[in-house]
Amino acid sequence: MERDPENMRHLSYLTKEHPSQEAVAEAIINLQAQLNLPKGTEHFISDIHGEYEAFCKVVSHASGAIKRKIAEIFNDTLSAAEKLELGALIYSPEKMLGIMLPITDDRRQWYQRTLLHLIHVLRAVSSKYPRSKVQLLIEGRFEMLIEELLYENEQLTDKYEYYQSLLETIITTGQAKIIIINMAKSIQCLAIDHLHIVGDIYDRGPAAHLIMNHLMAYHSADIQWGNHDILWMGAAGGSEACIANVIRISLRHANMETLENGYAVSLLPLASFAIETYGDDPCEVFRSQMFNQLDNSQGEQRLMAQMHKAITIIQFKLEAQIIKRRSEYCLCDRLLYDKIDFDQGTIQINKRAHPLLDKRFQTVTPEDPYTLTPAEQHVVARLKTAFLNSDKLQQHTRFLFAKGSIYKTCNGNLLYHGCIPMNNDGSFMSLQINNKNYAGKDLMEKMHRLARQGFFTTDDSPKKQEGLDAMWYLWCGPCSSLFGKEKMTTFEQYFIADKATHKEPRNIYYTLRDDEGTVRQILEAFALNPDTGHVVNGHVPVIVKEKESPLKAGGRLIVIDGGFARAYQRKTGIAGYTLVFNSWGILLATHQQDEANSSADMEIHDINCTTEIIENQSRRIRIKDSDAGQEIQHRIDELMALKNAYQEGLV
Structure with a gap:
């Protein structure tokens, strides 16, 4: 270190922790020895979706x-x-x-x-x-x-x-x-030295809040946000569109545990509004769209269907306000209320009239379809207050910001939940924000900053609104690395029978990721070595039943969403993938649904997990070869400069 004033101030600061030459020498010896220890084991899990018990089991046996x-x-x-x-x-x-x-x-x-x-x-x-x-x-x-x-x-x-x-x-x-x-x-x-959660802790399963408690108590973890995580984070920040989506998904899966018991968010205002506005509406379409209702009475199912419809109608209005406010998002094709012929009970999409499954829009007027009624405004305001005042939700969201990001590079590997949005020619898709185009790594970093801006800005300013809108866009925008599809067809899935309108075409990334050249290009864009690095994704389940492999691009890209959430296991055929990166290489673990496999004399079940080595190192990886090793070496260099300063009498 040069002997300029700034460096000398830093050396003087280090003397508080190392007040003598002997203390410095001891620290250097200990750190130098650590560099030769084996690299700690990293454990990768994605798409937990509220399955707390399954998560705990996998973490407990690593x-x-x-x-x-x-x-x-x-x-x-x-x-x-x-x-x-x-x-x-x-x-x-x-x-x-x-x-x-x-x-x-x-x-x-x-x-x-x-x-x-x-x-x-x-x-x-x-x-x-x-x-x-x-x-x-x-x-x-x-x-x-x-x-x-x-x-x-x-x-x-x-x-x-x-x-x-x-x-x-x-x-x-x-x-x-x-x-x-x-x-x-x-x-x-x-x-497990360190745990990586590659997105989607929330939704579908009943106990995302318990998973968050577990992660907050865990000794070392990071989180790459998934689209379902950013939705809850946006709701915690006060995004009304995110709040409506969170509640709609919770009602659709008949799973109110996290919302009501985990975060003490009362849905009484919504229930009262639904009874008053939709009391004579059976809401059969919305009842048919709901899952996991086996334990609910007929009365409960009817009320939940009415609440489900009420919040869905509100959601489309709130989303339309963002779309109109942010023309740069280029989502005007998702403005659908003004395409409805209320007299005929049809909607015009792609120059074709489709009959609506539910023709009753009690709070939508043809003249002004996207404005909330006073009663809807009251409900939204009450729900927003509940989300902003939930201490536990605010605590969990701050942890997601403290330990999380849209992407992470770690020990030569690149982790992100969904994709890098791409054009058909393999170039990175761009999004214009404040008259500047962003793509690839730059876009991910810009959206990360906007998300922080949306949550941490304390006043109701245009700056905060911009950040909250960006969090909603990360949930469902075509240029979002957390979403990875051309559009989200929620309206069509509720209101139109023709399944062709339900399709949500994936970004071309999900085709190009099979090409090793494309994945090498992505690794290089993040300054990683394409010969040794890997991309680790979740988001899109691997359909093992159809012989799909989690290894793409010759093993350079690994998809670890194998159906951790029970809702996906019938489709995938397994109970999820996890990844282990230890000092000898990388192992892929395949988890099966629990079966009777116990010791002879008592009910003690074995773990239903098989592993395969997908990369084996000929030389054991040491801490000096890892990111932690670089930090230790930097610390050693500082201490060596302090040792020299002691010897020369400069401190």
Whole structure:
């Protein structure tokens, strides 16, 4: 570092943390040693869609990584059933203790054997971390005691009795259960160094809010926003169009858990309005469009259908206001209310008149079809207040901004949820924003900044409205990397029987992604090495039943949406893909729906997951080869400059 005033101020700041030459030398030694440790394991999951239990299961066993580690450690010393039971205990310690724990005099022996097995697994998964990081990741009480068991060698003659005494005392003082739970959870943490969520935490499933709680407590994670995530983020920011979409989707899937119980958003204003305005309307079209209604009474189904119709009619009005306000979005073809012939009950689309499935538009007038009625305005205002005042939703959205982005580059790989919108010739599609064209990486970064602007701007200014509108566009715009289709045909799917009008043509990206040259071009556009890098996507489920492969472009692009959400599993034929990138290479995990596969004498189910190696390294990847290694090396360079400054008496 040059000896200019700014650098000297920085060196002086570093002296607060390293007040002597000896402290600097110790830090350099520790950091230099870390560079030679194996790279930590990265775990990739996408399209969770509210499936909290499935998410927890996959994270707890690290897509089979812990099972593989158990097999490696206890290859010849434990039976298949014993390995299965040990794995189950690690994945679900509280539940499995109740099943496995003997009720006879064998309990002491079982505790001792189990503690020793867990110690061996904990040692194996912690071996690639410095001791300081292991200390941070060991959870719960008795951290010091677990560290003592972890780092002491029970095989040494002088330590044997000491070690056995530790185990005996743990058992006799009644602390074995809690220590087993803490050790199991520590193994889970250490098995995954970092978790990547490649979009779509929200919608369809019942517990997106619980997944968000889990991620906020997780030791290391990032999120690439999906189109369903940005919709909820826009709603949290106060976008009325996003709010209407969130509620409509929740009603369509008969899934109000996240909205009402997770975020305490009351739909009473909407229910009252629906009863008053649509009370004599059976809303059969909207009832037929709803899923998962088996547990609801006829009265509940009728009310939900009326609410469903009410918010859908409002949604199209609110979206029309954005389309008119943002001519640069080029979405005028989505203005459909003015194409309706209310007398004939038809709508004109592409020069053809289509009969409407529902001809009753109680709040739409032909003269002014896109203006909200006073009653609709009142409902929207009440709902907007509820979203803005939901503390938990605001907390989760701030976390999505803090840990999330539209794309991420990490260790040579490029992560984004949907696509890079492209033209037919393979060039990147552009969108004009404030008289400037943006495309590819630049467009993604511009939309990221606009989303932050929409949420974090505190006043109701044109700047905030611009950002909120951009968040809605990310949900459904043809140049959105989160959406990836020419149009969203929500109106047609509700109101027109002709399925040809329902089609939402995908961007040409989804054809070109099979071409290795195209994917290499994308990697180069993000300054990544096309010979070693990969693109990781979600968003569009891989149809395994039709022999579709998740590997595209010769393995340079990997799609990990295999139907994690149960709503897709009948279509895909599996229960999702996940990806593991460890120090030896990349593994693709295929998850199957749960089947009876248990140990011989008790109901302990194996994980239903198979893995295949899709890239194997001939030389183990070290931290010095990773992004974290570059940061450590930069820190070492700073400390070396501080060491020299100490030696020369400059600080």
